[in-house]
Amino acid sequence: MSPEGPRLSADRLLGVALIVIAGLTLWSAQSLVVAFAADPLGPKGFPSAVATILAVCGALLLFGRGLPFAWPERRAAPFLLLVVMAAYALLLEPLGFLLATAGLALGVALLFGARLWMALLTSAATSAALWALFDKLLDLPLPKGILGA
Amino acid sequence: MMETFSALGGGFTVALTPMNLALAFLGCIIGTAIGVLPGIGPLNAIALLLPFCLALRLPPESALILLAAVYYGSGYGGRITAILLNMPGEPSAVLTTLDGHPLAKQGRGSAALAISGIGSFVGATLSVILMSFLSVPLARIAVSFSPADYVALIAFALSLLGAVGGASAPKAWAAGCLGILLALVGVDSGTGVERFTAGSIELLGGIDFTVLAVGLFAIGEILLLIETKLRTEAAKLGKGQRLTFRELVFCLPAMLRATGIGFVIGVLPGAGASVASALSYTAEKRLHESEGTFGKGDLRGVASPETADNAAQIGNLVPMLSLGIPGSGTTAVLLGALLMYNITPGPLLFTQRPDVAWGLIASMYIGNAMLLLLNLPLVGIFARLLTVPAWVLYPGVLALSFAGVYAVSNSAFDLLMAIGFGVMGWLFRKLDVPLVPIVLGFVLGRMLEDNLRRALSLSDGNVAELLVSPVSIALWVMTLVAVLWPLRARLVPRRAVAS
Numbered sequence: 001m002s003p004e005g006p007r008l009s010a011d012r013l014l015g016v017a018l019i020v021i022a023g024l025t026l027w028s029a030q031s032l033v034v035a036f037a038a039d040p041l042g043p044k045g046f047p048s049a050v051a052t053i054l055a056v057c058g059a060l061l062l063f064g065r066g067l068p069f070a071w072p073e074r075r076a077a078p079f080l081l082l083v084v085m086a087a088y089a090l091l092l093e094p095l096g097f098l099l100a101t102a103g104l105a106l107g108v109a110l111l112f113g114a115r116l117w118m119a120l121l122t123s124a125a126t127s128a129a130l131w132a133l134f135d136k137l138l139d140l141p142l143p144k145g146i147l148g149a
Numbered sequence: 150m151m152e153t154f155s156a157l158g159g160g161f162t163v164a165l166t167p168m169n170l171a172l173a174f175l176g177c178i179i180g181t182a183i184g185v186l187p188g189i190g191p192l193n194a195i196a197l198l199l200p201f202c203l204a205l206r207l208p209p210e211s212a213l214i215l216l217a218a219v220y221y222g223s224g225y226g227g228r229i230t231a232i233l234l235n236m237p238g239e240p241s242a243v244l245t246t247l248d249g250h251p252l253a254k255q256g257r258g259s260a261a262l263a264i265s266g267i268g269s270f271v272g273a274t275l276s277v278i279l280m281s282f283l284s285v286p287l288a289r290i291a292v293s294f295s296p297a298d299y300v301a302l303i304a305f306a307l308s309l310l311g312a313v314g315g316a317s318a319p320k321a322w323a324a325g326c327l328g329i330l331l332a333l334v335g336v337d338s339g340t341g342v343e344r345f346t347a348g349s350i351e352l353l354g355g356i357d358f359t360v361l362a363v364g365l366f367a368i369g370e371i372l373l374l375i376e377t378k379l380r381t382e383a384a385k386l387g388k389g390q391r392l393t394f395r396e397l398v399f400c401l402p403a404m405l406r407a408t409g410i411g412f413v414i415g416v417l418p419g420a421g422a423s424v425a426s427a428l429s430y431t432a433e434k435r436l437h438e439s440e441g442t443f444g445k446g447d448l449r450g451v452a453s454p455e456t457a458d459n460a461a462q463i464g465n466l467v468p469m470l471s472l473g474i475p476g477s478g479t480t481a482v483l484l485g486a487l488l489m490y491n492i493t494p495g496p497l498l499f500t501q502r503p504d505v506a507w508g509l510i511a512s513m514y515i516g517n518a519m520l521l522l523l524n525l526p527l528v529g530i531f532a533r534l535l536t537v538p539a540w541v542l543y544p545g546v547l548a549l550s551f552a553g554v555y556a557v558s559n560s561a562f563d564l565l566m567a568i569g570f571g572v573m574g575w576l577f578r579k580l581d582v583p584l585v586p587i588v589l590g591f592v593l594g595r596m597l598e599d600n601l602r603r604a605l606s607l608s609d610g611n612v613a614e615l616l617v618s619p620v621s622i623a624l625w626v627m628t629l630v631a632v633l634w635p636l637r638a639r640l641v642p643r644r645a646v647a648s
Contacts (some may be wrong), residue, residue, distance in 0.1 A: 010579075010580055011580070014320075014580050014582070018323050021327070022326075025330055025345070028344075028345055029344075032342050032344060033342075034340050034341075034342055039339065039340070039602055039605065039606050040605045040606065040609065040610030041339070041598075041601060041602045041605050041606075041610075042340060043337045043339070043340040043342040043344060046333070046597075046598040046601060046602075047330060047333050047344065047345075050326050050329045050330055050333075050594075051326070051330065053322065053326050054323055054326035054327065054330070057319040057320070057322045057323035057326065058319075058323060060319040060636075061317075061319055061320070061323075064317070070579055072376030072377070073376060073377050074375070074376050074377070075376075077375045077376055078372050078375055078376045078575065081371070081372060081375050082372070082568065082572070085368070085547070085551075085568050085571070086565065086568060088551060088564070089551070089561050089564035089565045089568060090561065090565075092551070092555065092561060092564065093561055097552070101548050101551075101552070104544065104547065104548055104551070105544035105545070105547075105548055106544075108371075108540075108543055108544040108547055109540040109541070109543075109544045110540075111375055112375065112538075112539045112540035112543055112544075113539070113540055114538070114540035114541075118540070119540065122540060122541050122544055123544065126544050126545050126548055127548070129545075130545070130548055130549065130552060134552060134556070138201070138204075138205055140201075140204050140205070140552075140556045141204075141556065141559060142552070142555075142556075143555075
């Protein structure tokens with residue numbers, strides 16, 4: 001690897017991504033129209049200007065070479081965590097707070113390297129403690145789900 | 150002068166109610182703990198607590214007292230790990246390791262902890278005093294600002310993000326732009342037009358600030374933490390000779406200089422506590438160059454960055470309260486908190502909601518005294534937090550994040566959106582894109598557009614009239630400098646950076 005870094009560096013990919021986002025924003029902004037011009041700025045002037053600056057910043061990133069992307073030391077863990085979190089978001093309402101939180105805490109504890117029985121203990125304690133805190137002490141609305149809690 | 154005292158008196162009647170005292174105390178404990186734990190900073194903690202303040206319908210002044218106590222309390226916690234483990238709990242405590250850890254190795258750990266705690270207290274308290282007298286005059290000047298002046302001021306604050314902080318300037322500005330664009334999602338208050346919602350009903354009301362903050366800072370941080378190999382380190386507490394009174398007096402001039410540097414840096418928009426502590430340490434080191442003791446365990450080398458750190462944290466609050474322009478990421482989150490209560494910080498805050506503004510300031514006198522009393526004897530207990538394993542801590546943090554988001558909105562869509570922002574925060578951290586500009590752009594975006602709209606309505610669409618008043622001309626010139634300064638390296642031939 002040259003001291004300047006690889007040609008397809010993370011910074012350049014980021015630059016391209018920023019330009020794409022800016023382009024989509026500009027394209028989406030052009031469809032914004034109001035029937036009567038109540039004020040001179042309108043709905044699309046400001047976002048278009050900001051998107052243009054964003055595109056310029058993205059273009060500036062294309063010039064520098066930057067460092068290669070730092071791949072995770074544990075490649076699977078972040079993606080497994082994403083799966084656990086997405087499952088939590090989708091199952092919170094059907095399952096209820098206690099069960100869903102216990103599942104979330106179990107998954108996260110295991111991903112952070114806990115042994116199974118320690119993870120089970122953490123998960124039970126976390127979900128029970130948070131439920132006691134929110135439902136009993138603070139009286140916040142939590143989804144009841146199938147256990148009624 | 151008398152006005153300030155009577156207003157401050159009014160603030161104390163707010164801050165001294167039992168609930169607000171208890172909240173300040175709670176915030177101080179949480180703040181110190183957060184400061185000790187690496188990976189969880191005040192931003193994450195405030196992002197996490199904000200939804201609960203809203204869901205519990207805490208009055209705005211109480212919420213602000215709690216959240217601000219977490220904020221300035223964290224300045225007391227970061228030093229503990231810096232001194233004992235050579236591992237800064239907060240980015241602004243990096244400089245504390247330079248002399249703090251050698252002191253701990255020489256058996257003067259308890260002295261280093263004591264002087265850093267006292268330094269934090271001196272820096273914070275003197276800055277609160279300065280803030281008490283400066284905020285209202287600053288707000289008075291700002292009342293006369295026209296919308297065009299505000300456009301220039303916000304542009305200046307955002308452009309400065311590229312000039313300070315370690316990241317590359319285009320990345321910082323891009324992050325600011327992304328933050329602004331995210332703030333524009335939803336129905337435009339000026340024209341009633343639906344923008345960037347992709348037809349989603351959930352997005353009509355805009356993106357909730359708590360969703361963005363929890364996603365970027367709590368979920369994103371955990372995604373980053375989980376990908377590195379798991380390491381465990383044991384904490385050891387410094388023993389040996391305690392801090393003597395003579396040593397304290399010896400460090401006092403350094404603390405006063407650090408307060409000055411820290412407060413001024415803090416008041417400037419864009420520059421945060423990390424810049425202040427670095428600058429203050431360097432200045433102090435240069436002043437005592439001939440002695441050659443800095444970096445080998447000089448108590449002044451601990452007192453100086455810690456004092457500046459806390460002074461800058463308080464200084465950061467000044468532009469947020471009196472101009473409505475936050476000086477750092479954490480104050481941007483505090484500003485976001487006020488906006489969620491439908492309170493617009495800015496010049497009118499001190500006259501329209503003196504209970505909020507002065508209640509907060511008064512509570513900071515009390516909170517810092519609490520922190521000093523908490524931190525000197527309990528430092529060992531806080532240090533023991535480091536022995537809590539990651540697999541106990543982070544399941545709880547994540548469950549709290551989700552419960553908080555859900556408690557505000559009762560919507561699974563917001564949970565998914567928070568996860569999406571978590572992925573964004575994770576990737577941006579890996580790509581060295583700073584996250585603070587996103588938050589600043591998000592809270593300032595609508596304000597910028599509103600002011601631009603007002604300014605252009607006043608001038609009938611004539612853009613040139615944005616540059617009429619002396620204030621706006623000066624601010625735009627400063628903006629131009631702030632934009633061109635980081636780019637100068639690109640304009641002149643590049644020297645070899647790799648050594």
